[in-house]
Amino acid sequence: AYDIGLHGVVYQVNKWDPKQFDWIKKLADADYVGPTCQYCHMRGGHHNVQRFGTVYTSMGMSMADRGAPIWKEKRDRWASVCDDCHSPRFARENLQALDEAVKDAGLKYRETFQVAADLVKDGV
Secondary structure (H helix, E strand, O other), X not given: OOOOOHHHHHHHHHOXXXXXXXXXXXXXXXXXXXXXXXXXXXXXXXOOHHHHOOOHHHHHHHHHHOOOHXXXXXXXXXXXXXXXXXXXXXXXXXXXXXXXXXXXXXHHHHHHHHHHHHHHHOOO
């Protein structure tokens, strides 16, 4: 998703330009033209990349839908990273769009496995 999104495209176009991405500087001291994976997922020097993940894979949407406290904390942390460059409203709207996309993808994922299960039952 990063590579085909706006941030990833900016990175791919500019990654070899030392004026845009000075790899000699520590991440905390860098002023890049766009965020790298590390900027968002390793913020503050943390090496746990899931710390700023939206945790869909480890918690599942059922936990999110029930409003698990850890889910709210992680969502707030996720949006706070976007707030470095964007408005809080922008971050929240994009997080909501991500939620909807993940729900849609989950439905398609289940449908796909049902088709495969039906094919196995039919001997294919």
